[in-house]
Amino acid sequence: MEELASLLNGFYVVFSPFNFMLMIVGILLGVIIGVLPGLGGANGVAILLPLTFSMSPTSAIIMLSCIYWGALFGGAITSILFNIPGEPWSVATTFDGHPMAQQGKADEALTGAFTSSFVGAIVAVVMITFLAPLVAKFALKFGPAEFFAVQFLTFASFIGMGKGSAFKTLASMCLGFGLASVGLDTVTGQLRMTFGITDLLTGFKFLTAVIGLFGIGEILASMESGLAFSGSHAKLKLNAVIEAWKKLPRYWITFVRSCVVGCWMGVTPGGATPASFMSYGLAKRFSKNGERFGKGELEGVVAPETAAHAAGTSALLPMLTLGIPGSPTAAVLLGGLLIWGLQPGPLLFVEQKDFVWGLIASMYLGNLVGLMIVLTCVPLFAAILRIPFSIIAPVIMVICAVGAYTINNAMFDVWMMVGFGIVAYCFNKLSYPLPPFVLALVLGDMAESSFRQAMLLSQGSVTIFWSNGLVGSIMSLGLILLLWPVISWVLDKMRAAKAA
Amino acid sequence: MHDDKGGEGPSLVSIRTMDIAVAVFCLVLAAIIIMDSTRLGFRWREDGPAAGYFPFYIGLIIAISSLVNLARAISSKGAPKTFVTKQAFRQVLAVLIPLAVYVLFVGWIGIYVASAIYIALFMWYFGRYALPKGAAIGIGVSLVLFVMFEIWFLVPLPKGPLEDLFGF
């Protein structure tokens, strides 16, 4: 139990009033960053890095990682209240979180989201504490073929869920893939579908699309149905947190599944956004209440939030042990480590014990402090819905515009946001589903480049996807999930035949 | 999610018409994608797919599924369902047009001034608030954003002549 001793020492390092204050400041800043779609964790961390040079590396990393936790918590707030994902990984939270808010259960959804985030993060931290070296070795097994397999699995677990027209689902999904392929092709260095338009060089950014499709689309829909957000007149209940907590234990299996998905995706590193989608898809498929997903089911908030936090937290592990950042925020943190003279990599855990264990200890404390802060604020957040529509709507539009602009510092993206808003308005009414579109946009170019890298390695042979046990089993699992509807249909028939 | 709340009043466009329009729009996009994929090369080379391989087939799937959607829409029978009523469409345009004007002005006079004006006018037009009240909230929101983005997080947003005047 060498880890426990080290961890205790870590807590000893972290426990000082100064560090505790930094933690609270970090969480609060992080929540703001998470709420505003224009500021990502990377922004906040990058901008505060210079401020932290006067502190010791341990204090600095505590503050910075707390910003990271805060941002993870904060992303859920606007997703639930206004259907605007503050961060990419909270897109899946809108699917059930926002309907809950519309039914006047915003406080329940928020409590569920925050608690799930906390559970996901803590499980991931425990994994980091005890399994770090093992997990780091596992991450090394991931080459292009394995990456593609994971992306395929994400896709397979999410798709096939729509009840509407299959052809509309297909069109929507492929439009997402089509938009994802715009811009520079990383494998050949050719420009695709840019037609000499410089604004298209960067391609269509996931967050621009999401702000437009969900945020602006929602306002347009509300306008039509009479100048109000539904659910705004819900009574504020002071014991909402306790009430929601009473319901959460019955979703224990979703918690377990989502933690596994999240930790796995964070380490490999698939990332928090695919993790949240995968977890949502699996929960929908395997839950008793699967049918009601998308209409305001608490379980549909629990699944993506748990997975996103578990992934976001475990993504720090490959960064510390291998020097590969699992997310843009982690990349900026990595830059910070270098400036403090700390070389991330396999030796960090050996050479910088105080620092590493201080960081891990601060992960436990930071998440706990974060949870307490955000839970206290639940009634406050829920009360935002009581602000009259004609005040809050233009403010949301402004925040969306700011968010779209900051993604690339380009006005073009703000126009795209408006365009996506109109698309969402039409798609919603014609029952073209939006989630497959969004998922295709986020996974599209990643999956394509991993696939083609794998093809380069195997010289064009697709057998590479079954060339070893790891990639083979992920791919097979993906295929099973993709064909699950068919399989379960056959199983039902067989059972029926037996009974008869 | 929102499909059943179209409001009352005479229909402006039917679902069928919009279904056809969206399918045609998708067909156009598919054509653009396929066109550019053929330029890039869409064959499976000896070391894997070329740059246009995936886009080409994606374009093809969009085209096929849109054709099905188009055929279904054209052949749909029964009483025409309303996509949007005149009255509801007016409401939507009342948000959409000012939004477009606002975005146009952001590039011109900067996001802070444009936002303050936009919020004030929105509150005045839709919420029947007095203009000074709207202006107060608009300016307040812009100031908070300004402090947060330009001073605190150092994220530069589009600025215009007013900010120039103060040396930003």
Place this chain on the structure above:
Amino acid sequence: MTGHASKFLTVAGLAVGALATAFSVTPAAAQAWQPTKAVTFVIPAGTGGGADQMARFIQGVVTKHNLMPQPMVVINKAGGAGAEGFLDMKASPRDPHKIVITLSNLFTTPMATGTPFSWKDLTPVAMLALDQFVLWVNAETNYRTAQDYLNAIKGGSDKQFKMGGTGSKQEDQIITVALERLTGGKKLTYVPFAGGGAVAVQLVGKHVDSTVNNPIEAVSQWKAGALRPLCLFDAKRSVYTAKVTSSMAWSDIPTCKESGLNVEYQMLRGVFTTSGVTAAQVNYYVELFKKVMATDDWKKFMEDGAFNQTFMTGDQFKKWVEANDKLHHDLMKEAGFLATN
């Protein structure tokens, strides 16, 4: 309502604009220039890469030592292999509050994609350093020298050996093509990845056979004994003699030339500002970077990344850039990477 608003705004805008012009006359007349608002530092590459690390490091040093009266804001504009960042610089001429850090994509991106920009759309400020390239293999392999590896390629089948690198038709692939001239007709399979750190990890995981990572991208894996450097793509050995691993320093890595691979390549880490700025404005930044380079932080950063410390400004730097532009054109042409459309 919008009609009224826009008329009002146009009038207000004009008035404010006139006022602003009236005010801006005074500071421009002054001889020595210094920034009057936040300086934007554009990075034409993604977060986490070599250019990003250096720019953020400079931002850190400037802030820590209070070297500038105004804040420095770092922005990544990585789209289209950096074209986004350079086009942004091109689109704002005479803006002294904007500087950009470059990597080789200043030369390669317009050549490979046909995007309309060149270094002539910018004003050169200073060369900060040259970044090195090292040929790396996994430490568990039996290749002790570059010659060993070269022989293995010669003896293997065509395209059997995989070279991992960052991006397509950029510096890593240029070096790979240069190596292929020495392999007796055997090609290497070049596999492009998104970032330098990821490339090094792919090599540790044995998904590729070799890489040409920059020192800073691979140093931690080298220290941990996972990777082995074979040779340095420079004319001279590195000057850093402090031990990095228990037995080797950067200076112990032979040059590729002495190992029988006559390939040299280094990458510019330079700073440019927008076109049409005054000499006083360029001079301010030159002085600023001199101050940055005098700090101990910078010296340590240079050593950690085994940079070739060459500082150039003015005409000397401009000539160097001109020569390098031509060099890249020749290299790209030879490799068949020039845009055809």
